[in-house]
Amino acid sequence: MRGTTIAQRRKTLKSIKDGAGLGDAYGVTLDRITAQGEERTKLAMATLTWVCHSERPLEVDELCHALAVEIGETDFDPDNVPSIRTLLDCCQGFVTVDKESSTVRLIHYTVQEYLFSHPGLFSKPQSVLAETCLTYLNSPQVKNLTFHSHPEHQSMPFLKYSSRYWGTHARRELSDHTRTLALELFGQYEGHVSAVSLLRQEMPPSRIADISTTSLFSGLHCASFFGIVELVTAVINAGGCEINQQDYTGKTPLAWVARNGHVGVAKLLLVGREVDPNLPDDYGLTPLGGAAHEGHEGVVKLLLEREDVDPNRPDTCPETPLGWAAFRGHEGVVKLLLGREDVDPNRPGDKGGTPLMWASHGGHEVVVKLLLEREDVEPNCPGDQGGTPLFWAAREGHERVVKLLLEREDIDPSHPNQYGQSPLAEAAVKGHEGVARLLLRREDVDPDRPGEHGRTPLSCAAFGGREGVVKLLLEQEGVDPNRADKGEATPLECAAFNGHEGVVKLLLGLEDVDPNHSGGDGRTPLGWAALGGHEGVATLLLKREGVDPNHPNQYGESPLGTAAFKGHEGVVKLLLGREDVDPDHPGEYGRTPLGWAALEGHEGVVKLLLKHEGVDPDRPDKLGCIPLSHATRKGHEGVVQLLQAQKSAKNTDPQRLHPPCTA
Secondary structure (H helix, E strand, O other): OOOOOHHHHHHHHHHOOOHHHHHHHHHHHHHHHHOOOHHHHHHHHHHHHHHHHOOOOOEHHHHHHHHHOOOOOOOOOHHHOOOHHHHHHHOOOOEEEEOOOOEEEEOOHHHHHHHHOOHHHOOOHHHHHHHHHHHHHOOHHHHOOOHHHOOOOOOOOOHHHHHHHHHHHHHHOOOHHHHHHHHHHHOOHHHOHHHHHHHHHHOOHHHHOOOOOOOOOOHHHHHHHHOOHHHHHHHHHHOOOOOOOOOOOOOOHHHHHHHHOOHHHHHHHHOOOOOOOOOOOOOOOOHHHHHHHHOOHHHHHHHHOOOOOOOOOOOOOOOOHHHHHHHHOOHHHHHHHHOOOOOOOOOOOHHHOOHHHHHHHHOOHHHHHHHHOOOOOOOOOOOHHHOOHHHHHHHHOOHHHHHHHHOOOOOOOOOOOOOOOOHHHHHHHHOOHHHHHHHHOOOOOOOOOOOOOOOOHHHHHHHHOOHHHHHHHHOOOOOOOOOOOOOOOOHHHHHHHHOOHHHHHHHHOOOOOOOOOOOOOOOOHHHHHHHHOOHHHHHHHHHOOOOOOOOOOOOOOOHHHHHHHHOOHHHHHHHHOOOOOOOOOOOOOOOOHHHHHHHHOOHHHHHHHHOOOOOOOOOOOOOOOOHHHHHHHHOOHHHHHHHHHHHHHOOOOHHHOOOOOOO
16 A cells, blocks of 8 residues: 555545455555564554454553563563554554544554454464563562552553453463463462552442452452463462452452353362352352342352352342342343242342342343243232332333233232332323333223322323323223312313423313313413413413413412513413403502513513503502512613603603602
8 A cells, every 4th residue: 555654544545445455455554564674563563463452442651561561571661662653653554543532543443354364463462462461560660569659650551451451361362471470470469559450440439449458359369350260270279378268348259250250260169169159248249149140140050059059148238149130131040040949039139129020120021021930929019119010110111021010810000109109100100102001901900090199190191291191091981181189280280380282282172171270379271381481382271262361370360470470471472362361460469460570570571561452551569569660679671661661652640650669
């Protein structure tokens, strides 16, 4: 591939679209790499090895330090670190620096495909990467780092990657040299900074502060963590290690093996050795619990073959292995656990949730089916907030799970949670039409059952604007569209309050719906629409025959007064368009809509009201204040000018411009 600069060669790579053309171009580029001299070629191939085989993209400084490591050397020489410019130049456009992440990557994914199609280019790359990491970690420059200087270690940026991934590379390809270097590291591992680095990357933030050089995370823990059978065997055979030793979180080597799913090491530790398979960590999690939580079927199977393993032992949550497997939807693990006769499928865990409840909550259909096949499973057992498995499946909208649960003859389809909310009401709240339809097919489901606050499924759906569910419920016999909740709000008021036009339209389509029902504070649906400024809802209500546009709330305010107070010009305009609207209706304080608009400084509303013949701009409230007085006192200059202009136009007595006001 021709080009005098990296940018030109990169541009050429991007412009080639034909597959064969790409191969030819990459071949030419590879020839250029191998023809540029031994040292530059070696550096380029080492760079490509890391970029193609690393477990995650390496940052610029990480890669440069990795390439400075000389396998077989004891010390790390910082003067051997190449510059990123040199790397890019040696790679002839194959690699680039991602500006957003500051990581080094290939210019295009097809480059890696091409390189991997030539296996001879990379000689035992996993061993090379493992040996590089271990050489780096065994160097005096890393060993001399103190625990307290972590995690910065700006002088040794490759520490984080090498600590976390050396074992991953070694597990894939363990050379004799890798084995030797690993055992050298294990000889001082409990006090080594790389142990701290590994734990910091693996443990939850809440436990990081507890990590110290006395964390008892030994070489056996590390080899078990990575799942390298040969190294675990070597460490055990060397003696001096306690097979049940717990680290700073209480995890044994077996616990790490179970957590990471290493079947080979699990077999090694469990067969013929004095391993305690039930030893819990600081969270009360046993190896079986850890393996079940992560879904490692192979390890779970091995542990369950032990007669001394307790399959029901809960952790501190408290959650059992079956509970965790059900919660996370690990079908294979659930099947294995249910194969044990002594496993309790109803044992409650965190927040009282049974395995069936957690599986239903998560929508894990196969797990739910497995549990329901057990005759001793209790399908109505309430858990978190009193919700049954059916309640949580309905809440989350898992139709297939709801269907499975409803097929059980002993299911209670209306069992409420602690707030009196039924599965149907919860489905209505969330707008899950399919679930609501399934529940409404049941003859034993009451479609109008009120919850703790007296809100029916229809009210719940109306409040949330769930049109599809509202339509379904209105088709049911026994549903009262005017049934008020404990706050005396009907479904229509709930919908109007939140501005749900579609729901309002559906409800107003019923002849028996009361459009003037007033709730606890006396507001009608129109009053709620005025309060929220919902023009569409107000339009629908004003078209309904029999709607009272002047119905006051408990404070005597009409919908117009409310809209004027809130500054909702659109609603004010709609109301003023009605001949039967009183534009000067005084509220509890004797304040008219104009008085409220002037007090709040809503110029647009004041303009609309002043154009109406029935509005008296000088009408005082019970405190003796006229609109101009309020606007003047509040400093609403625009409103003051509008009102003064109105007075001048009508030649109002100047003595009344600023009457006494006791407000």
